[in-house]
Amino acid sequence: MEENKNVSKKDWKRIFKKKWFFPALYLTVAALLISGVLWYQNAANQVPDLAQDMKNQLEENQSGPDANDHEDAEPVMQQQEVLELPVAEDLQVEIVTKFYDYAADEATQEQGLILHQNRYQQSDGIAISTEDQQVFDVMAAFTGTVTEVKNDPLLGNVIKMEHEHGVTTYYASLGEVLVEQGAELKQGQTIGTAGQNSLGQENGVHVHFEVRKDGVPVNPESFINKPINEIIAPEASEESNEEDAPADEREEDTTDDSETEEESDNEREEEDDAAEEENSPSSSSSMENA
Structure with missing residues (x-):
């Protein structure tokens, strides 16, 4: 060894x-x-490529169907904007004049009348006031555009706003106006202050608030906390109710009409028969013998 x-x-x-x-x-x-050294450099170069590949994959995933759903989610959320009274949420207010509803009972209709110069006028909106008659801020009930700002001899300062789905809102009896025509406003943004006018003088400090669908006044109280796309004009509502009537009811109405027509025809036939009998020879001879 x-x-x-x-x-x-x-x-x-x-x-x-x-x-x-x-x-x-x-x-x-x-x-x-x-x-x-070469192995290290190759590995270092592969790390950015790997990171870039991961980034591209994430971008592809975001641009896929899920991304479209996310983009469509914003308009859906915007459609959920609901009608609010044009005052602050924490403000204690009362409706001193109601909307005149032709389909309401007499007592409710009386609450929708405005006395001016010994004459009663039907209210196309509601008058909102406070118990202490203090001035308060008036806010936009919907997101929209200010299309008109004017001073009316009876209504006082008036602001008109246009919104989606053919809906317009009117704010009258304003004391101070804080917006200009053409302004784009968000829901809840202050547009002015409550004041007084000649037409609703008995209401003191208040704001007269109207909502219209395609130019037709609707009762604001009926659509509070409802989305803007659910606001329907009274005429359109009546037409839809007629179209939605059950088929059996429409058939019954048709049957009744046909039965009425048959009865009238039978009555006319009986009258004709009676006339013929009176004019017959036998009847005339009997009358001569008599």
Whole structure:
């Protein structure tokens, strides 16, 4: 064993003494170092590419069907804007004049009449006031555009706003006007203050508020906290009710008409028969004998 060890040591010494040994060793080490550097650079370059691939994949996912659903969600949320009274939520108010509803009972209709110069006029909106008769802020009931600002001899300062789905709102009896024509307002934004006017003088400090659908006045109280697309004019509502009437009711009406026509025809036939009998020869001879 000792001889083998001595032999191996001598072999290594011989190899070390060779002229090519150290250059070969240096080249081998250099090759390993270069390979390591190249591998590191390749790995470093692959990291940004991997990150870019992940980013592209996320963008593709966001631009897919889910992204369309997300984009469509914003208009849906906007459609959920509901009608609010044109006053602050924490303000204690009362409706001192109601909307004149032709379909309401007599007592309710009386609450929708306005006395002016010893004459009663039907209210196309509601008058909102406070118990202490203090001035309060008037706010936009819907998001929309101010299309008219004017001063009326009877109504006082008036603001008209246009909204989606053919809905317009009117704010009259304003004391101070804080917006101009053409202004784009958000729901709840202050447009002026409550004041007084000649037509509703008995109401004191108040705001006269109207809602119209395609130019037809509707009862604001009927649509409070309802979406703007559910506001329907009375005429359209009556037509839809007639169209939605059960088919059996329409058939019954038709049957009644046909039965009435048949009865009238039978009566006319009986009258004709009676006339013929009176004009017959037998009847005339009997009359002569008499």
